[in-house]
Amino acid sequence: MTLFLRCCCRCLSSSSAAILANTAPTAAASSSSLSVASLLLSCRTLRSLQQIHPHIIRKGLEQHQVLVCRFLVLCTSHFALRYASEVFFRVSSPNVILWNALLNASSNLSSLSDTLYLFNLMRHSQHPDGFSFPCLLKSCSFHAALFLGASLHAAIVHLGLEDDLFIRTSLINLYGKCRQVDASRKLFDTMLYRNEVSWTAMITGYVICGNVVAARLLFDQMPERNIVTWNVMIDGYVKAGDLINARKVFDEMPKRNEISFTSIIDGYAKAGDMVSARFMFEQLNNKDVFSWSVMISGYAQNCQPNEAFKLFVEMYNRKIEPDQVVMVGLMSACAQLGRMSIAKWVDLYVQQISLDASQPHVLAALIDMNAKCGNMERASILFASMQIRDLVSYCSLMQGYSIHGFGAKAAKLFDQMLKEGIIPDDIAFTVILTACGQAGLIEEGSGYFKLMKDAYNIDPSLDHYACMVDLLGRAGLLKEAFEFVKSMPMEPHAGVWGALLLACRMHCNTELAEIALLRLSEVEPQNAGNFVSMSNIYAADNRWADVSQVRYIMRLKGLRKIPGCTWVYS
Numbered sequence: 382m383t384l385f386l387r388c389c390c391r392c393l394s395s396s397s398a399a400i401l402a403n404t405a406p407t408a409a410a411s412s413s414s415l416s417v418a419s420l421l422l423s424c425r426t427l428r429s430l431q432q433i434h435p436h437i438i439r440k441g442l443e444q445h446q447v448l449v450c451r452f453l454v455l456c457t458s459h460f461a462l463r464y465a466s467e468v469f470f471r472v473s474s475p476n477v478i479l480w481n482a483l484l485n486a487s488s489n490l491s492s493l494s495d496t497l498y499l500f501n502l503m504r505h506s507q508h509p510d511g512f513s514f515p516c517l518l519k520s521c522s523f524h525a526a527l528f529l530g531a532s533l534h535a536a537i538v539h540l541g542l543e544d545d546l547f548i549r550t551s552l553i554n555l556y557g558k559c560r561q562v563d564a565s566r567k568l569f570d571t572m573l574y575r576n577e578v579s580w581t582a583m584i585t586g587y588v589i590c591g592n593v594v595a596a597r598l599l600f601d602q603m604p605e606r607n608i609v610t611w612n613v614m615i616d617g618y619v620k621a622g623d624l625i626n627a628r629k630v631f632d633e634m635p636k637r638n639e640i641s642f643t644s645i646i647d648g649y650a651k652a653g654d655m656v657s658a659r660f661m662f663e664q665l666n667n668k669d670v671f672s673w674s675v676m677i678s679g680y681a682q683n684c685q686p687n688e689a690f691k692l693f694v695e696m697y698n699r700k701i702e703p704d705q706v707v708m709v710g711l712m713s714a715c716a717q718l719g720r721m722s723i724a725k726w727v728d729l730y731v732q733q734i735s736l737d738a739s740q741p742h743v744l745a746a747l748i749d750m751n752a753k754c755g756n757m758e759r760a761s762i763l764f765a766s767m768q769i770r771d772l773v774s775y776c777s778l779m780q781g782y783s784i785h786g787f788g789a790k791a792a793k794l795f796d797q798m799l800k801e802g803i804i805p806d807d808i809a810f811t812v813i814l815t816a817c818g819q820a821g822l823i824e825e826g827s828g829y830f831k832l833m834k835d836a837y838n839i840d841p842s843l844d845h846y847a848c849m850v851d852l853l854g855r856a857g858l859l860k861e862a863f864e865f866v867k868s869m870p871m872e873p874h875a876g877v878w879g880a881l882l883l884a885c886r887m888h889c890n891t892e893l894a895e896i897a898l899l900r901l902s903e904v905e906p907q908n909a910g911n912f913v914s915m916s917n918i919y920a921a922d923n924r925w926a927d928v929s930q931v932r933y934i935m936r937l938k939g940l941r942k943i944p945g946c947t948w949v950y951s
Contacts, residue, residue: 427459444472446479453482462490477507484516488523496520497529511545518551527559546572550579557586577603581610588617612640619648639665643672650679655688670704678710686714690723702734705743712746716753724754741767745774752781772803779812788820795829807839814848818855826852847876854884859893875905882911886918894918909940 430452437448449472456465469475469483480503487496500517503509514537521530534552537543543552549568556565565586572579580603587596596617603610611634618627631637631645642665649658662668662676673696680689693711696703703711708731715723728747731738738744744767751760764770764778775798782791795813798805805813810833817826830849833839846869853862862881866873878900885894894915901911912935919927935941 427461427464430455430459430461431464446472446476449475450479450482453479453486457482457486457489460490462486474506477503477510477513480507481510481512481516484513488516488520493520493524493526493529509540511542511547514542515547515551518548518555522551522555522558525559527555527561530555530559544573546574546576546579550576550582553579553586554582557582557589560590562586562590562592577605577607577610581607581613584610584617585613588613588620591621593617593621593623608634608636608638608641612638612644615641615644615648619644619651622652624648624652624654639667639669639672643669643675646672647675647679650675650682653683655679655683655685668701670701670707673701674704674706674710677707677714681710681713681717684717686717689714690718703736705736705740708736709743709746712750716750719754721754721756724750724756728759739768741769741771741774745771745777748774749777749780752777753784755785757781757785757787770798770801770803772798772806772809775803776809776812779809779816783812783816783819786819788816788818788822791816791820792822792825805833805837807833807842807845810839811842811844811848814845814852818848818852821856823852823856823858843871843874843877846873847880850877851880851884854881855887857884857888859884859888859890863893863896873900875901875908878904879911882914886914886921889918889921891918891922891924906938907940909935912940 449468452468453465465483465486469479472479484496484499487499496517514533518530518533537548542548549572553565553568565583569579569583584596584599587599596614600610600614611630614630615627618630627645627648631641634641642661646658646661649661658676658679662672665672677689677692680692689711712727715727727750738747744763748760748763751763760778760781764774767774775794779791779794782794791813810829813829814826817829830845833841850862850866853865862884866877866881878897882894882897882901885897898911898915912931916928916931919931
């Protein structure tokens with residue numbers, strides 16, 4: 382057997398390897414096949430693969446199943462499923478190994494329905510083996526298709542393949558990903574033999590279900606742990622918000638990789654500790670695009686947009702091409718800065734690099750960035766280009782209209798969203814109520830507040846009540862706003878009383894302002910801004926003695942007015 386054939390058979394069962402060996406080239410054909418085999422072994426890019434294919438055709442090797450098998454594996458690694466399918470279906474009688482290679486490609490790169498179609502097509506000419514079912518089960522796991530997975534399990538039992546190591550491990554993974562951890566454990570406990578992948582699949586199931594205690598118990602029982610299992614355990618603690626144990630597992634690891642570092646960095650970022658996240662990031666020698674994306678997104682999520690941009694510039698200078706996660710994080714940072722010039726650069730950069738900007742989450746981020754930076758024309762064009770509009774994209778555009786004083790357009794867009802059958806959530810109602818408040822749309826805002834409760838069964842939150850107080854207060858309906866506050870079914874928070882105080886300042890109502898300040902001093906006594914607002918209300922009413930009294934109280938409390946600043950960008 383040649384070196385090439387051994388490479389192809391390395392990960393196959395003995396029976397599968399025998400099938401490939403029987404299709405090995407004869408002495409007459411060996412010279413042509415070996416030259417192509419050598420090219421395939423050295424292939425590193427999709428372009429190289431496309432250049433090798435004509436050689437296979439010219440040398441009459443399209444039916445050479447060993448070469449085609451290797452070709453399909455390479456197509457999968459380069460995300461070229463369509464190309465792999467074209468090559469596969471030129472083989473007159475593909476054996477089970479070739480079918481498994483195509484199934485594996487489909488399970489990684491295509492939909493569940495496509496993979497199921499190929500599986501059923503395969504059954505017309507070949508019997509599925511211990512490698513066929515795991516490919517389909519993997520696709521079921523990814524799409525959380527429990528019903529189909531359970532049906533496959535029944536077929537596997539009927540065929541007597543349930544004790545196959547790879548199949549049973551795939552079933553454990555399926556049930557774990559579908560949060561049926563008891564079914565996973567039953568299969569795990571009755572296994573005749575377990576390998577590291579089986580243990581890891583079971584531990585992963587517990588982590589997905591949020592049972593990090595059970596995951597750790599199994600982790601401690603595991604005879605030999607690989608780096609994947611260690612990383613799963615770190616991820617479990619990070620998801621549980623237990624950074625102490627996550628770091629402890631990280632420090633105990635005999636060997637770490639990029640995933641180990643990225644998991645702990647992500648944990649610190651989610652906890653808001655960007656100093657520790659940056660420290661761990663700097664300890665990572667081989668930073669991949671995923672580690673960069675976690676840091677940039679972490680800075681954006683923790684309201685540090687300048688740091689996000691600084692890190693992106695460093696990444697850019699190292700000539701590391703960003704992925705979608707990096708660019709979405711950068712767009713979020715840009716939206717926080719509100720600078721149109723930077724937004725235009727980011728928008729143009731996305732068009733220049735090989736990034737699929739048509740993906741819904743990328744488009745939604747582009748819309749949000751342009752809208753918050755004031756480029757509503759571009760945001761509207763991007764929104765119109767979306768084939769399928771979701772709640773996030775609608776909210777992004779509505780919020781943009783609201784920020785820039787187009788409340789009526791936001792209301793019109795909200796109504797359009799309802800007509801398209803998109804169900805609003807509590808955030809969507811916060812956005813539209815804010816827009817109505819800033820535009821003075823009292824009737825529309827009151828209608829949306831009632832719609833939220835009556836039509837969508839959403840209990841108004843404190844933020845919703847604050848929006849309504851703001852809506853009434855801005856319109857000068859201060860008495861109605863105060864009565865609304867008193868009718869609330871829960872204790873008002875600072876946002877509610879703050880909205881009333883702001884309205885009192887706008888309309889010079891000192892009586893209600895004093896009530897609002899009194900309540901604000903109870904819920905947030907160290908907020909100097911509330912006292913400053915009250916002082917300004919007294920000043921507008923020429924009550925200078927009361928102004929002095931407020932300033933005296935501020936000195937007693939040790940409160941100081943925070944100096945304001947204005948940024949002007951060219």
